[in-house]
Amino acid sequence: MKSISELEQIRKATLERINLRREDKENEVRVVVGMATCGIAAGARPVMMAFMTEANRRGLSQVTVSQTGCIGMCRYEPMADVYLPGQEKVTYVNLDEEKVRRIVLDHIVNGRPVAEFTIASAQNEINRGNKK
Amino acid sequence: MKIYRSHVLICGGTGCTSSGSVKLLDRFAQQLKEHKLDDEISVVKTGCFGLCEAGPVVIVYPEGTFYSRVTPEDVDEIVAEHLLKGRIVRRLVYHEHSEVPNHSQSLNDIDFYKHQTRVALRNCGVIDPEKIDEYIAFDGYKALATALTEMTPQQVIDVIKESGLRGRGGGGFPTGLKWQLCAKSVSDKKYVICNADEGDPGAFMDRSILEGDPHSTLEAMVLCGYAIGSDEGYIYVRAEYPIAVKRLQIAIDQAKAYGLLGENILNTGFKFDIHIRLGAGAFVCGEETALMSSIEGRRGEPTPKPPFPAECGLFGKPTNINNVETFANIPQILLNGAEWFRTMGSQRSPGTKVFALGGKINNTGLVEVPMGTPLRTVIYDIGGGIPKGKKFKAVQTGGPSGGCIPSSLIDVPIEYDSLVEIGSMMGSGGMIVMDEDNCMVDIARFFLDFTVDESCGKCTPCRIGTRRMLEILDRIVSGKGEEGDIEKLETLAHAIKDTALCGLGQTAPNPVLSTIRYFRDEYEAHIKDKRCPAHHCKDLLHLEITDKCRGCTACARVCPVGAISGEPRGKHHIDIDKCIKCDSCISKCHFDAIIKV
Structure with a gap:
C-alpha cells in the first residue's frame, strides 16, 4: 500500500532516472564528453562515468x-x-576522474569554472613553453 | 536508482511491432552487451510515436535523434557509431524532404510534430508503458491523490464541467454533464465503463493510447468512480488489440500492487476495481447499450434510449461510459485546471483531438491537434500532403458514420459542430484522405458495405434499408444505374436516419448523403454517361494504347489473358472484350502509352 508521500518519492526517483527525455531544457546543464576513438583511448569513458555518478550523487x-565525436x-x-x-561553453x-569531481562541485554547483583545467590555460602553458 | 547517460526508445506500438520492432529490441540488448554499454545505456519499449509510416522508429535521448525504418542490421551501426562514438548515423535519420539533413533531427524539429499539441498522447512514445514508475514520474496518479484527499466528488465533476471537455468517442456529449447525471442517480451500485471498442476502419487512436499510456485511462476511471460514487469499472476492449490488452493487464496488476487500485486506495478508504472484457469485434458493440449487453454476457444488440445508461445501465444500474481518449484527458485537466484546458482548442470544443491519418497521405500515423485546427494544417503541414504529387480530392472523417469533406472546404476548422454543419462528423477520429484516383461513389459503397455487414439486424430500417441502398450503389458502380437512383438513395437515407434504433443505423447513410451533396456530378456521370470520372470503377472504363506506343511488346508479354496484340516496333492495341482491366500493362509500360478511358 502506497501513501501519497511514497508516490511523490517514486515520482522524483524515476524522474531523475528518465529525465533525459524531458522536453523543457531551459535550465539544463549539458556536459558533452568527446567520445571518439581518440577520446576513448585516452580514457574518456571513466571520465564520462565520473560525471554521471557525481551528478547523480549530488542529485543534480x-x-x-x-557524448560527441572528435x-x-x-x-x-x-x-x-x-x-x-x-553562459558560454567551457x-x-x-x-581524469579527480578533475571531474572538482568541475562538478566548483563549476556546475557553484558556478565558478575551474580555470586551470580549461583549454585556455593549457594553451597558455604551451605558449610559455615556446617562449623559453 | 540507476542513471543512464543515454536512453534508446523503441516504438512497441502495433504499427512498429508489425514492421519488426521486437527484433530491434533483442538486437540492441545483444549489441550493447557486446560493446559493454549495457551499464550506461537503457533500452525502453514505448507506445506509438504516431509516425507509423516511418516505422520501426527508434529515438535516442538526450540528443533526441529520430531514426526511422530501422532494420536489425542498422542496430549494429547505431550502437557502434552513435552510442559508442557519438556519431549520429545520418543515413537513418528521419527526414521529411528529399535532402539528407546535416544535423541531428530531433522530434520537435520535424514538421510532423511541430504543429501538434499532445495532451492525450503526451506520454505515448515517452514512457515505458509497462512500468508504472515512469507514469508516476510524469505526474501520474497525482491527480488521483489530489482528488481523493483534497476534493469532494462534486468538485471533481465541477472541474470537468468547467473544462468543457466533450466526449471524444464521436458524439461530443459534454463529459462533465454525463458524470453529473450519473452522480445524481441514486443506487446501491454504480459502474464506470471505458469504451475501447474502436471499430472504425482505419482508426487506431484508442489503441495507441492504451498501448502507450494505459495508466492514464486507469487513473481517470478511478477518478470517475470517485466522482460518481462507483466502486467497479469495466474496460471493454477489442480482442484484436492483443498488445493493448496485455499492457492494460500489466498496468492493472501494477496499480493494484501499489495500492492505487483495489481496496483502500492511497489509504483514503476509497475502493475501486477494474476488469477487462474482450469484445469479439462487432462494430455495433461500440454503441453503448450494445456494449453493455455484451459485458453482461448477452448478444451485442442495442436497446432503445431512454432509459439512458446514467439511470439504468450495466446490470440495470446507473453507469457512466466514456471513450479511452476522453478518459486520457481527465487527469491532465484535474492537474492543470479547467482554465488551462480551455486555452486549447475552440470556444465550443476546448482541448485537443487525436486523429488517425490514413489513405492517400505521405505521413500515415497518429496526430493530436487543438480543436479548430484547419483541415489544411493536418493534411499538408502535418500529413505532408498527397503522395506522387496527386491532387487532394476529399477526406473522410468519422468512419462509416461520417462523411466526406471536399477539397473546397479544406480550410474548415476541425471541431464537432463545424463538421456536422458540413454533413460529416468528428467520429472517433479516423481520417482517410482521398486523391483524384478515388471514385466517390465507390467510397460511399465501401462504407455502406461495411455497415451492412456490421448491422446487428435488430431493427428493420438498418437491416433492410441499408441493404437496399447498397444494392442501388452496386448497380450504379457497375454501370446499370437508372434515372432517379440518386433521389431514391436520398429518400431511403433520410428514412433510415429518422427511424433506426441506434447510432449505427442512424448514421449509416451519412457517407452516401455527403458524397451526393458534394460529388453529385460523379453520381450523374456514372448513371447518365456510364462513365467513372476518377477512372476507378472497372465496369465503366476500358484501356487504350495511345500513339506514344513504341511497340516494345512489354505489355503484350505481361498481359495474363493475351488481350494485347501488335507487331514489335509497331503500335499495339487492346482487345477490350478480352481485357480484365488488371492494370498490369499500365505498370509495365515505360512510355505511359496506356490510358484509362
Whole structure:
C-alpha cells in the first residue's frame, strides 16, 4: 500500500532516472564528453562515468551527460564541454576522474569554472613553453 | 536508482511491432552487451510515436535523434557509431524532404510534430508503458491523490464541467454533464465503463493510447468512480488489440500492487476495481447499450434510449461510459485546471483531438491537434500532403458514420459542430484522405458495405434499408444505374436516419448523403454517361494504347489473358472484350502509352 508521500518519492526517483527525455531544457546543464576513438583511448569513458555518478550523487537532475565525436584536438583528450544556461561553453581538457569531481562541485554547483583545467590555460602553458 | 547517460526508445506500438520492432529490441540488448554499454545505456519499449509510416522508429535521448525504418542490421551501426562514438548515423535519420539533413533531427524539429499539441498522447512514445514508475514520474496518479484527499466528488465533476471537455468517442456529449447525471442517480451500485471498442476502419487512436499510456485511462476511471460514487469499472476492449490488452493487464496488476487500485486506495478508504472484457469485434458493440449487453454476457444488440445508461445501465444500474481518449484527458485537466484546458482548442470544443491519418497521405500515423485546427494544417503541414504529387480530392472523417469533406472546404476548422454543419462528423477520429484516383461513389459503397455487414439486424430500417441502398450503389458502380437512383438513395437515407434504433443505423447513410451533396456530378456521370470520372470503377472504363506506343511488346508479354496484340516496333492495341482491366500493362509500360478511358 502506497501513501501519497511514497508516490511523490517514486515520482522524483524515476524522474531523475528518465529525465533525459524531458522536453523543457531551459535550465539544463549539458556536459558533452568527446567520445571518439581518440577520446576513448585516452580514457574518456571513466571520465564520462565520473560525471554521471557525481551528478547523480549530488542529485543534480538538471544535468545531462552526453557524448560527441572528435573535435580535432586529440592530444587534449579526454575533453569535455560544459554548458551552463545563458553562459558560454567551457572546454576542459586532459581530464581524469579527480578533475571531474572538482568541475562538478566548483563549476556546475557553484558556478565558478575551474580555470586551470580549461583549454585556455593549457594553451597558455604551451605558449610559455615556446617562449623559453 | 540507476542513471543512464543515454536512453534508446523503441516504438512497441502495433504499427512498429508489425514492421519488426521486437527484433530491434533483442538486437540492441545483444549489441550493447557486446560493446559493454549495457551499464550506461537503457533500452525502453514505448507506445506509438504516431509516425507509423516511418516505422520501426527508434529515438535516442538526450540528443533526441529520430531514426526511422530501422532494420536489425542498422542496430549494429547505431550502437557502434552513435552510442559508442557519438556519431549520429545520418543515413537513418528521419527526414521529411528529399535532402539528407546535416544535423541531428530531433522530434520537435520535424514538421510532423511541430504543429501538434499532445495532451492525450503526451506520454505515448515517452514512457515505458509497462512500468508504472515512469507514469508516476510524469505526474501520474497525482491527480488521483489530489482528488481523493483534497476534493469532494462534486468538485471533481465541477472541474470537468468547467473544462468543457466533450466526449471524444464521436458524439461530443459534454463529459462533465454525463458524470453529473450519473452522480445524481441514486443506487446501491454504480459502474464506470471505458469504451475501447474502436471499430472504425482505419482508426487506431484508442489503441495507441492504451498501448502507450494505459495508466492514464486507469487513473481517470478511478477518478470517475470517485466522482460518481462507483466502486467497479469495466474496460471493454477489442480482442484484436492483443498488445493493448496485455499492457492494460500489466498496468492493472501494477496499480493494484501499489495500492492505487483495489481496496483502500492511497489509504483514503476509497475502493475501486477494474476488469477487462474482450469484445469479439462487432462494430455495433461500440454503441453503448450494445456494449453493455455484451459485458453482461448477452448478444451485442442495442436497446432503445431512454432509459439512458446514467439511470439504468450495466446490470440495470446507473453507469457512466466514456471513450479511452476522453478518459486520457481527465487527469491532465484535474492537474492543470479547467482554465488551462480551455486555452486549447475552440470556444465550443476546448482541448485537443487525436486523429488517425490514413489513405492517400505521405505521413500515415497518429496526430493530436487543438480543436479548430484547419483541415489544411493536418493534411499538408502535418500529413505532408498527397503522395506522387496527386491532387487532394476529399477526406473522410468519422468512419462509416461520417462523411466526406471536399477539397473546397479544406480550410474548415476541425471541431464537432463545424463538421456536422458540413454533413460529416468528428467520429472517433479516423481520417482517410482521398486523391483524384478515388471514385466517390465507390467510397460511399465501401462504407455502406461495411455497415451492412456490421448491422446487428435488430431493427428493420438498418437491416433492410441499408441493404437496399447498397444494392442501388452496386448497380450504379457497375454501370446499370437508372434515372432517379440518386433521389431514391436520398429518400431511403433520410428514412433510415429518422427511424433506426441506434447510432449505427442512424448514421449509416451519412457517407452516401455527403458524397451526393458534394460529388453529385460523379453520381450523374456514372448513371447518365456510364462513365467513372476518377477512372476507378472497372465496369465503366476500358484501356487504350495511345500513339506514344513504341511497340516494345512489354505489355503484350505481361498481359495474363493475351488481350494485347501488335507487331514489335509497331503500335499495339487492346482487345477490350478480352481485357480484365488488371492494370498490369499500365505498370509495365515505360512510355505511359496506356490510358484509362
